[in-house]
Amino acid sequence: MTENEKKRVGIFSLTCDEGCGIFLTEIFNRKLVEWLEKIELVYFLAIKDHVEIENLDVALVEGVVTSERDKALIEKIRANTKILIAMGTCAITALPSGQRNNFNINQLKEIEGHLEKYKFLPKALSVKEAVKVDDEIMGCPIDREKFINTFEKYI
């Protein structure tokens, strides 16, 4: 496969612990060399500096959309990718990283100043709530076999 025919893949972390991204690097241990025959990693800040969000074939997104900055980023990713895959329970259900959605009044009072100062959204959104998602991989972190099966459908 020539460089031009390789699928352009981006891996993105919104607000979360990056556990799915890190676990993905563990899935890479046995699969990366094989996948690199078929894909070009164009965005993965964990392992490269020169990144671009344009003309993507597959975007893998972990985390929740908790701030205006997250929202702008996920909208940019959506507008620039053919396939968007929500990766992990945060991206699918907004938990655990959006746990503030379930806070009681006392807990909310403690955090309201921070929410305002850093332009948080009224509620943390899952990636699914924020934009159209083409596929999803459950797990906290993602399940290895499910990831491989889903990802390989698109590359």
Next chain:
Amino acid sequence: MHSCNLDVEICKLSKIEGHADLDIKIRDGKLKEVDLKVMENVRFFNQAVVGMQYSAVPQLVSRICGTCSIAHLTACIEAVEKTLDIVPSRQTVTLRKLTTYSMMIRDHALHLYFFVMPDILGIDSLLDVPEDKHDLIHDALAVKEAGNNLSELVAGRAVHAPYEQVGGFSHEIDEEKIPAAVEGLKKIRPTVLKLIDEFSKCDWEFRRKTNFVALTTDDFSFLEGKIKSTSGMEIEEKDYWDHLHKVVLPYSQATSFDFEGHEYMVGSLARMNLNRESLHANTKRDAEKYLAKFPSDNVYDNNLAQAIEILHAIDHTIEILENTRFQKEEAAKPGRLTGSNAGAIEAPRGTLYYALEIEEGKVKSMKLVIPTAQNLVNMKKNVEQIVSGFCALDSTKEELEKNIVREVSKLIRAYDPCMSCASHFLRVRWK
């Protein structure tokens, strides 16, 4: 020396864990200001745990950080156990050591091969190594995989390990799988020795007098011991908080700390400076000439120290696995359900401290001290020294900008900062 005003912006420093900004202002050719800002969106764990049943808290705080989830899990379990008089069995302690070693192997390998090695080779990403150096990718993946397999064997998974719980482990180790795990570790040992040699040859140097702080353990197992500093302090784990002062970083979604009124550094370099005598005998034998470099105040020796810690984790794990019979055990039970206490462990990036107040089995409050947060003041002062040094040189504005960006990114990466923990990617913005 030139008298320029320089405003540079680098968005999202890569090859670290998490997001942060660094603003640097140069006016009339002199450094005016360095602002290190952790821009990771806070997820409010301190508030979320209030009212939770004690046994559920460690698995939740594991979600603070993907890469060192095992450290949060283990430190929080220790704090719960000390608070509620739960005494873990010897076997549990041994399994926790193995779990911690599995994390150190894969977490340090990710940092050294994927984050730092590209700087040494002058490339953007390890994936870009030339054909004749492709072995490096295979080495990186093999070392990580050995750590990952050990996590799976002992704790169920490398990220958010399900078996490690308050009072014990929920699953027994499958003894049939031990020989393969030992074999895997023995296979990567020469690779790790090669990595150590590689980092010992790295001539990067940055020195600035500082204090090093680490929890020192008698078998270098990262879990139980006394907190010591190179300034000569020796304190109990539970008293650590009393020696720290919060430092507020303006505009940052994190706070930092000083220790006894001064900035300090935690992490592998601190451990190697304070506790290298306790390394495994096989590690000391085979890494003797590299260990002669310590104590060291060269920040870049943090990379070498991490490589040596991988070797130690392998050597001690092999010894434990080859000499221990594991058996089924019940979880240790609490002696009381109300109290307050604290626990500290050494996470990959340094001392991690959890303090809890529990009432009738429910968490009333939680305080934590994160390794990267402790290093932020030291990191900022190092950046100031680097920038001032370049400002004093006779260079063009473009050269100045290029030099600063390159050296500052490299230095910050040597700390292996984790912004997910400190509250996540470093975005460097220069004004």
